[in-house]
Amino acid sequence: MSFTGNPGTGKTTLALRMANILHRLGYIRKGHLVSVTRDDLIGQYIGHTTPKTKEVLKRATGGVLFIDEAYYLSRPDNERDYGQEAIEILLQVMENNREDLVVILAGYSDRMDQFFTSNPGFRSRFAHHIDFPDYANEELLSISENMLARQNYHFAADAKTVMASYIEARRQQPHFANARSIRNALDRARLRQANRLFISAKGPLDAEALLTIAAEDIAASRVFSGGIEQKKA
Amino acid sequence: MNDATPTSITHIDLQAEYRASGVADILDELDRELIGLQPVKQRIREIAALLIVERARKILASLLIHRRFI
Numbered sequence: 001m002s003f004t005g006n007p008g009t010g011k012t013t014l015a016l017r018m019a020n021i022l023h024r025l026g027y028i029r030k031g032h033l034v035s036v037t038r039d040d041l042i043g044q045y046i047g048h049t050t051p052k053t054k055e056v057l058k059r060a061t062g063g064v065l066f067i068d069e070a071y072y073l074s075r076p077d078n079e080r081d082y083g084q085e086a087i088e089i090l091l092q093v094m095e096n097n098r099e100d101l102v103v104i105l106a107g108y109s110d111r112m113d114q115f116f117t118s119n120p121g122f123r124s125r126f127a128h129h130i131d132f133p134d135y136a137n138e139e140l141l142s143i144s145e146n147m148l149a150r151q152n153y154h155f156a157a158d159a160k161t162v163m164a165s166y167i168e169a170r171r172q173q174p175h176f177a178n179a180r181s182i183r184n185a186l187d188r189a190r191l192r193q194a195n196r197l198f199i200s201a202k203g204p205l206d207a208e209a210l211l212t213i214a215a216e217d218i219a220a221s222r223v224f225s226g227g228i229e230q231k232k233a
Numbered sequence: 234m235n236d237a238t239p240t241s242i243t244h245i246d247l248q249a250e251y252r253a254s255g256v257a258d259i260l261d262e263l264d265r266e267l268i269g270l271q272p273v274k275q276r277i278r279e280i281a282a283l284l285i286v287e288r289a290r291k292i293l294a295s296l297l298i299h300r301r302f303i
Contacts, residue, residue: 001280009270010273014263014277017262017263018280021260021277021284024254024255024259025254025256025281025285026288027284027288128276128280130273130276131273133270133272133273135268139268143268146268
């Protein structure tokens, strides 16, 4: 299977559920998910890649091997890269172990297309391709409320409006990663809330104060003051 | 299907298989817990249906072969 789409669109979450479905139907024995990237499969020196890849495959047998950003396995511009070695082992094991191992390749849609074009052996072995669309702003706002609720928080009425503006602004900035960006934003909002309470509390706090994310906890984000720095999602 | 002895099976109820496997619960949970992603959820349902049909086909095919030899 291949799952394509931008970061934070739910590919890993759905891979977990897919592993569960395959297990319930008896296609794989254990139903666990082993999630890896290039560095988990490919060594830096000659002779390192084969044992590394085989070890990962051993761990994944009976379950689902999820290779995120799978196109990084292949670096056709570098003759001394060991990616091809890993690819050949993967193809061989996928062929011989079809009954007890499911491989999901994941990554950006356009790069996965290029990867399949330069590795036709892979394309022919993947029957199911699922494209994950970006979330709409309203969906991300609902996701943010759900994420907060799962951690026993909620937005103050005006904070929800600020969060909606945050999502709109964040989407225009670098390294936007859908639901993952929302999770990171809420982590920072919780930090700000804790600091705000710590500094401003004059006495014991009630549950409502502890559970509420205020508008200012969101509004203090760098997203509203000229954008976030690079490499932050 | 569970009540019958293996060689007496001639039909498989796909809906019953779907419910008994627990896949229905996983898909319902997906619908409940994940916001949006409608086309993805639909594809997962289609793949699950294919997997259930494939499994039923395998069971019936193997029984057919088995019966030919008894």
